[in-house]
Amino acid sequence: MPNSHLINILNDWMQWPSICQQHPSLEELTPLNEGLTNENWLFQPKDSQAQYVIRCNSNKESDFYINRHHEREVHQSISELGLCPAVIFENKEKNYWIRPYINGKTLKETLVNNSSPELLNQVTQILKQVHQLPLNQHWPTIDLNDRIESYWQQLISKQPDQAKELEHLKTAIERQFKTSNDFKPCLCHMDCNTQNWIINQNETHLIDWEYAHIGNPAWDLAVLSESAQLNATQIKAMLKQYQSISITQFNQAKQEMQYLESLWFAIKLNLSLAEFSTTLNSIWSINKP
Structure with missing residues (x-):
């Protein structure tokens, strides 16, 4: 993924719900080798001990029958059962979301x-x-x-x-x-x-x-x-x-x-x-x- 898109995502930081207290940098992102469909980044804010996953969604969703609205609803239902971490921020225009990272x-x-x-x-x-x-x-x-x-x-x-x-x-x-x-x-x-x-x-x-x-x-x-x-x-x-x-x-x-x-x-x-x-x-x- 081009750095310009990641920078564009990090520029949203003030919209995020108390994830970080200052503008994050690319150095706070580490690529995660998760999945073949989307691009995932581990985000470790410098001013916090918490860790998050920033998931940048694939642009080939229709080829594989992916509906992000339905996924979001299902994900919410499953998170309420405690079986996956809830999404804490989503930007549909930039096609990404953020959830807590599971260190396991x-x-x-x-x-x-x-x-x-x-x-x-x-x-x-x-x-x-x-x-x-x-x-x-x-x-x-x-x-x-x-x-x-x-x-x-x-x-x-x-x-x-x-x-x-x-x-x-x-x-x-x-x-x-x-x-x-x-x-x-x-x-x-x-x-x-x-x-x-x-x-x-x-x-x-x-x-x-x-x-x-x-x-x-x-x-x-x-x-x-x-x-x-x-x-x-x-x-x-x-x-x-x-x-x-x-x-x-x-x-x-x-x-x-x-x-x-x-x-x-x-x-x-x-x-x-x-x-x-x-x-x-x-x-x-x-x-x-």
Whole structure:
């Protein structure tokens, strides 16, 4: 991000709610390696011990079905449960917001030394708590088939010279893959990988709600299990703890999320046809026409 935009953001400091007492400088910002969508900065004011995250939002929101208004509402609901820090300032024109920084370890880092059943039970219960939230009527509902089709069209438009091969690949997958409607809709995080869980002094936070939609609760469990590399015994324990999702529903959801994620990464990282095909073949054995 150009320094000029960051300077422009720091010039808002007098609008911020008692974060700092003097004009902040670029030296008080440290880039955070969080997420692939937005740009995050750790802000440590010189005149305070508190730390904050300044998140500069991506300008490609529509490509990935991100609605900042809906995200803000969902984030507020989750923060009221104590599961993520509340946003304390937002500037819609400059497309950024500020929230307190959580000084802890990600679930990914924590699992290196602690893969106890208690930890898995804890995160499973948090997801169940989220899934039981009352639904807001205007929160967006994900249509998985529509999302998959949209990602395919984006991918094909990015690689017009490979359009024919990509269409063949798409057809081959459609022969053997069908989505399921066997679930009770609820609020889903949709990106609850182990990097988006922060553990701090025995508190567990789930951050980054920009992809949240109403959908299938098994999707969140599938993303979590894949990211945490859970084995069959751990998956069985997770489903027992959650109680209302069968192994058949889980396996279906896992395949759906692997497919959706492979398309997302192919677009985001500009994967070649060969790289994308390799990824898809890790999910299915694809027989091309």
